Each structure stands twice: as C-alpha cells, then as structure tokens.
Amino acid sequence: AQSVAQPEDQVNVAEGNPLTVKCTYSVSGNPYLFWYVQYPNRGLQFLLKYITGDNLVKGSYGFEAEFNKSQTSFHLKKPSALVSDSALYFCAVRVYNQGGKLIFGQGTELSVKP
Amino acid sequence: DAMVIQNPRYQVTQFGKPVTLSCSQTLNHNVMYWYQQKSSQAPKLLFHYYDKDFNNEADTPDNFQSRRPNTSFCFLDIRSPGLGDAAMYLCATSRDRGTGDEKLFFGSGTQLSVL
Numbered sequence: 001a002q003s004v005a006q007p008e009d010q011v012n013v014a015e016g017n018p019l020t021v022k023c024t025y026s027v028s029g030n031p032y033l034f035w036y037v038q039y040p041n042r043g044l045q046f047l048l049k050y051i052t053g054d055n056l057v058k059g060s061y062g063f064e065a066e067f068n069k070s071q072t073s074f075h076l077k078k079p080s081a082l083v084s085d086s087a088l089y090f091c092a093v094r095v096y097n098q099g100g101k102l103i104f105g106q107g108t109e110l111s112v113k114p
Numbered sequence: 115d116a117m118v119i120q121n122p123r124y125q126v127t128q129f130g131k132p133v134t135l136s137c138s139q140t141l142n143h144n145v146m147y148w149y150q151q152k153s154s155q156a157p158k159l160l161f162h163y164y165d166k167d168f169n170n171e172a173d174t175p176d177n178f179q180s181r182r183p184n185t186s187f188c189f190l191d192i193r194s195p196g197l198g199d200a201a202m203y204l205c206a207t208s209r210d211r212g213t214g215d216e217k218l219f220f221g222s223g224t225q226l227s228v229l
Contacts, residue, residue, distance in 0.1 A: 036220075041222075
C-alpha cells in the first residue's frame, strides 16, 4: 500500500534559523511526491513536487525539498524561517493508478517564533 | 483568477438533517475531488469524479453522496449528518488523473458543524 509518514507532529523554529519538516514514503514504483501547506481555516496550497530528475526541488515561498531514494525520504527545507511560515504542512504521494488521488501524511505543525 | 470556490464557508446543520455543500471551479478541470478533514488531521478522500464518472472510496459511508451536474459544479450531500461528520470538507480539482505529476487545486473548504 502507498503511504507517507511525517514523524513529527510539531516543529518549533526560531525566525531566521533553517527549518526541516520530515517525510518518509512507501510506494511501489516511482513516487510522485508533493508538499502542501495549510493556513488556519483555509484549504491546502501546493508548495512543490518531485516527479523525476534533480533530487533537490524548489518551490513556492523559498521552500525546497530533497528526494532521497535510498532513505525513502522527501524532507521539506527552508534556509531561513519566517514567522509567516507558521502553518500545517502535509506531505503527500500521488497514486496515479487509483484515480490520481493524493494520500496525505498526518501533517506537521510548524511554529516559527520571533 | 481561475479558482476553486466552496460555499458556504461555514455550515451549521442539525443532527439527521440533510445538508449539501457546493463547489465550483473555473479551471475547466476534468477531475473533482471531495476530501474530509477532521481537526488537525490529514485530509481523507471521500470520492472523486473524472468527468461524469463517479469513483467512490471503499470506506466512504453511504451517508455521503455526490453529484456533478456539469464540469464546473460538484456537490457533496450528507443525507443524515451525525456528530462524527463535523469536519472541514475540501473540494479539489486536477486537470487530469492519468499521470501522477499533476497537482491538485484546493478550495478554502466548508467547515461543517452538526448540532
């Protein structure tokens, strides 16, 4: 079965410091991996995706993610966190042979303090 | 701007009283999805439409139904809401489903309360 796991319920970072939000996946075949962000009482917004090619993908708002096949990981990173980055972050895998649905991880609450 | 619009933003219904949530899109996407998201949990797919073709998830209760009268609109009907159905309901679209690299576009969601 296809799945993603986010091992941390919450990540706390000081503004200006680098941040990492972790994600591991389990898929059969090539993974299509995504990161979405959700601000309070809002829908999800696409940040970035990995399909193929460079292991480091860059996305919106200065975020990037590193695909690591040997570790089956797709961690989200940002060199310098902003208070406005505080939100709920979801890692997801696309199941293209099941209607293309996204399967989400359980989410990680990122809190960036001034 | 092209977008996915959900109405209403907040919906309150009574236990057992049917309720309908609506979603419209100006993206002209073929696929429309409905997700249920309970507090601070991962969104859970209920069903999706590929054009007019309805695809139900195996674990979606019969209490949940959907209609897609045309490309632009999709409705979620909850026939007899229970207290456990209180959640955020998210509508999403994608241009196609045949390849895995397409992102989903989400609406802002409808927060359903059941009294």
